[in-house]
Amino acid sequence: MKSRPTDRLGMTLLCLILLFVSVACGDRGGEREVQDVDESSAADVISATGPVGLALVPDEPTVKSDIKAVVSGEVGSKEISFRWRVEGKEVAGVGGDTLESSNFTRGQSVAVTSIVGSEVLTARTSVVNSAPEVQSISLSPDGIYAGVDVTVEVVGYDADGDDIGYNSTWFVNGNEQVTVLSNRLEGLQFARGDEISVEVVPYDAEGDGELYAPLPVTVPNGPPSFVSLPSLSFTAEMYTYQAEAIDPDGDELTYSLNAGPDGMSISQDGLVTWKIGRTGVGTHEVELIATDSEGAEAFQRYELAIEIR
Numbered sequence: 001m002k003s004r005p006t007d008r009l010g011m012t013l014l015c016l017i018l019l020f021v022s023v024a025c026g027d028r029g030g031e032r033e034v035q036d037v038d039e040s041s042a043a044d045v046i047s048a049t050g051p052v053g054l055a056l057v058p059d060e061p062t063v064k065s066d067i068k069a070v071v072s073g074e075v076g077s078k079e080i081s082f083r084w085r086v087e088g089k090e091v092a093g094v095g096g097d098t099l100e101s102s103n104f105t106r107g108q109s110v111a112v113t114s115i116v117g118s119e120v121l122t123a124r125t126s127v128v129n130s131a132p133e134v135q136s137i138s139l140s141p142d143g144i145y146a147g148v149d150v151t152v153e154v155v156g157y158d159a160d161g162d163d164i165g166y167n168s169t170w171f172v173n174g175n176e177q178v179t180v181l182s183n184r185l186e187g188l189q190f191a192r193g194d195e196i197s198v199e200v201v202p203y204d205a206e207g208d209g210e211l212y213a214p215l216p217v218t219v220p221n222g223p224p225s226f227v228s229l230p231s232l233s234f235t236a237e238m239y240t241y242q243a244e245a246i247d248p249d250g251d252e253l254t255y256s257l258n259a260g261p262d263g264m265s266i267s268q269d270g271l272v273t274w275k276i277g278r279t280g281v282g283t284h285e286v287e288l289i290a291t292d293s294e295g296a297e298a299f300q301r302y303e304l305a306i307e308i309r
Contacts, residue, residue, distance in 0.1 A: 054114050054121035062106070062130040064159045067099045069112045069123065078117035085111045106130065106160045130159035132202040134166075134212035139198075145222030147187040147248035152198050154183075162204035169199045171216075192249045194219045222248035223296035230272075230286070230302045237277070243270035245290035245298050252293060259287035261304075280306045 052073035061067045069082055084091040084099045087108050091099065104110055104127050111124040136155045144150055156164045170177040170185045172194050179185055190196050197216035202209040228244040243266070245253055255270040261284040264274035272288070274280070288300045 052116050052119055052121065054112070054116075054123045056110070056112065056123045056125045059125070060128045061101075061104075061110070061125060062128055062159065063101050063104065064130050066101050067104075067110060067112075067125070069097045069099075069114060071097075071114060071116060071121070075116060079115075081115045083113045085113075129204070129206035131207065131209040132156055132158040132162065132164045132204045133209050134200050134202050137198070137200060137212065137214060139217065144196075144217065145187075145220055145248055146191045147222065149187045150185045150196065152183050152200065154200055154202075156202045156209075158202075158204055160204070162206070165203050167201045167203065169201075171197045171199070187248075190219055192219055192221055221292070221294040221296055224248075224251070224253055224290045224292050224298040226288070226290060226298055226300040230300070230304075232302065232304065237275065239264075239272070239274040239276060239304070241272040243272060243288050243290070243300065245270070245300075247292045249292070249294075253290045256289045256291070257287070258289050258299070259285055259301075261286075276306055278308065281308055282306060 052071065052075060055070050055072065057068045057070055058065065071080060080097075082095055082097055084094050084103075086099075086104050088111075091103050094100075094103065099110065099112070106127050106129055108127050109124065110127060111122060113120065113122045115121075134154055134156050138153050140151050140153060141148065152168055154166050154168075156166065158164050166183070168182045170179055170189075172185075172190045174195075177185060177189055179189075185196060185198070195216040195218050197213070199211055199213045201211050224245045224247040226243065226245045228242065230243070231239070231241045243255060245255075247253055253270075254268055255266050257264060257266040257272070260272075261274065261280055263277075263280075264272065264284075264286070266272045266288060270288075270290070272286075283303055283305045286302050286304055290298045290300075
């Protein structure tokens with residue numbers, strides 16, 4: 001059976017219509033819609049239609065570091081530009097991907113708009129507080145031994161210029177100590193050979209900084225010290241003076257005479273005696289020494305004036 005000319009014409013028209021629809025659908029699928037981003041409603045990371053994103057690093061910036069804009073995704077050879085704003089005002093002279101910390105302070109809002117080819121991306125963040133930090137500490141006095149109060153002196157820094165306070169916790173042989181003042185450890189709380197240490201936490205009005213914990217210090221032997229005063233005025237032919245010294249570690253002490261007039265002597269327990277006589281007239285320098293079991297010494301020096309009436 002032969003087809004009529006009108007049938008062939010209808011089929012041809014139908015094929016052309018189907019072909020047109022197919023081509024039209026293919027073109028629509030290859031299009032990529034690009035929309036400008038409304039900066040007032042942009043989130044921390046905003047991506048235009050397409051596989052490109054923008055983020056600010058670090059997530060919570062402080063004045064101690066620069067802020068960097070990072071473009072991710074299929075960038076290829078697209079031209080990229082940046083525009084930075086602080087508190088809504090454009091930062092003049094900055095067109096790269098990094099905003100230096102000198103351009104912002106704590107609490108300010110920072111935004112960057114990046115044009116990647118034909119796409120516009122915006123990211124925002126806020127500058128947070130910089131925690132204070134301890135730079136160094138020192139213990140005073142220089143000679144630490146049992147019975148002497150120890151004070152910690154701290155040098156700190158706050159990048160925002162805030163006032164800094166310090167909380168100190170003391171330890172003796174690893175055991176936390178209760179102190180009246182945070183920055184002072186009383187000398188009665190440790191003994192020779194103990195290890196003392198202190199942990200310091202700086203803080204500002206916004207919160208705490210990182211804990212600073214230097215190595216412990218071993219308490220050395222403490223030297224003895226004289227607590228008695230010599231007799232300088234007397235009326236007798238025999239001079240006597242009971243010298244007395246104490247040792248912070250409780251060591252037994254021995255006494256010796258390092259200087260004095262002829263005939264003067266001192267006993268092991270510190271009794272000074274001297275039979276004066278007529279040859280003893282004049283001024284005499286006297287020096288006593290108290291020595292502990294570790295060899296630490298204390299000295300007492302004085303002048304003794306003798307005249308006969």
